[in-house]
Amino acid sequence: MKHVDYLIVGFGLAGMAFCDQLEQHNKSFFVIDTKDSAASRVAAGLINPVTLKRYTMPYKGEEQFHLAKAYFTRLNEKFAFPFMKELPVLKIFSSIEDQNNWFEATDKPVLNRFLDASLVKNNSHFIKAPLQLGEVKETLRLDIPALLDAYAHSLMSSDSLSFDQFNYDELVLKSDDSICYRDIKAKRVVFAEGYGIKQNPFFNKLPLVGNKGEYLIIKAPDLRLSKALKASFFIIPLGDDLYKVGATFNWKDKDSVPTTEALEELLQKLNKVIACEYTVEAQQAGIRPTTGDRRPLIGVHPNNKQLVLLNGLGTRGTMMSPYLAKVLFEHLELGFPLDEEISISRFPKKF
Incomplete structure (x- = not known):
């Protein structure tokens, strides 16, 4: 049995950013990803804090921009490749x-x-x-597929990632507040599946329309x-x-x-x-993975604290993912509250 702090389901921009948070804080994890038609791999990869249709700043726009620039700059250095460039x-x-x-x-x-x-x-x-x-x-542009591939390669080298279809029926919630999935035991499972949430029996009632x-x-x-x-x-x-x-x-x-x-x-x-x-x-x-109110969906399942969601990044996932991963990590590990605007607690009737 492999023991880790976190099991992560999905390795697009959201899943990768959360992996980075865990690595930065010396937390162990294992990732399962299907690697098929993820929206992250198709996205334009632009990092621009201004909404150019209405000339407005989105939710936490400047803070997100600063975090994203620092995060992707560090990944450039980590993998010795210019995934992010000014554009x-x-x-x-x-x-x-x-x-x-x-x-x-x-x-x-x-x-x-x-x-x-x-x-x-x-x-x-x-x-x-x-x-x-x-x-x-x-403004910046990120080569998302190349970065995802480089990060995935490093995780596979350390036996921390498997490309496979996640089977929800094999997820077991234990009485000690842990989870087991096949030969993996973890304290929590973080679902970062994008539109794949529609097949997730724990979160599929949330209003992610896509x-x-x-x-x-x-x-x-x-x-x-x-x-x-x-x-x-x-x-x-x-x-x-x-x-x-x-x-x-x-x-x-x-x-x-x-x-x-x-x-x-x-x-x-x-x-x-x-x-x-x-x-x-x-x-x-x-x-x-878009919501009706154009806000993310992150937080802990109200009935099962082992189950965590990181989703709903929509059209600004490239800039938003480092910020949301940080906020979620601090919520889980340090007990910091989540803003109501992004928390799944704003939909209490969907569980």
Whole structure:
């Protein structure tokens, strides 16, 4: 029997961040992950604290940004690879009103650090931006699949991870407030499965609805972008003339199969923004673990304190995951209370 402090189910951005918290505090753990169509592996990987549609700061935005930057910088050093790099974002204004809203936002103390009040002239013949561009400063981009693979490799080397389908029927809650799963005994199990929560009998009544997001990978040699573009979607340079374009939001489909409808939607939007030839190299899809109130779902099951949830990161999982992992660890190990805005206790009738 393998004895650990924590069993973690799911190894996307949330699961990885919680593993890091445990490693930083010398806690033992074991991870089980299916490694199939995780939304984390499809995500754009941008770390930007400003919501560019409304020019607002999300929940704990600056704090999340600082933690994320420090966390991913440390992982860069740990694995001796630049998974995270600086990548400024240029905002294409949709109207004069949108441009005016940008100027108003740059006067707000909480936003002017990130939004440059001086507009950027559009010098590219291949970008359609008649109202010039606004630059978002300090933004970062993370190569999520490469980082997940590197971290997973290190866990497998220490026999701390298994790629397997988790079977809830084999989870046994013990009278000593521990859990057993096959040959593993742990004090707690942390579920970080993303949309997989829908198959979790302990938490599947919580209002995680999920939405499907799709991206294109295009090759556009003439575009020559060194910064990301943001219109109603993103164009993110990947290197070698490749760009990630997206994403769509589909609240109906609950699978990871790319669709013709999303392809046509993204191409229509893309053609309104760029005026150069390109080819579509790939199409990706994943289900974001999104809640109706756009807040995470974290905390301890009210009836079984061995069962813990870390979920609902939605569209900002890259920036949010280090913060939520830290908050959850401090709640479990130090007894710090969780904010009602993110705690599963806000849904008492769902258990």
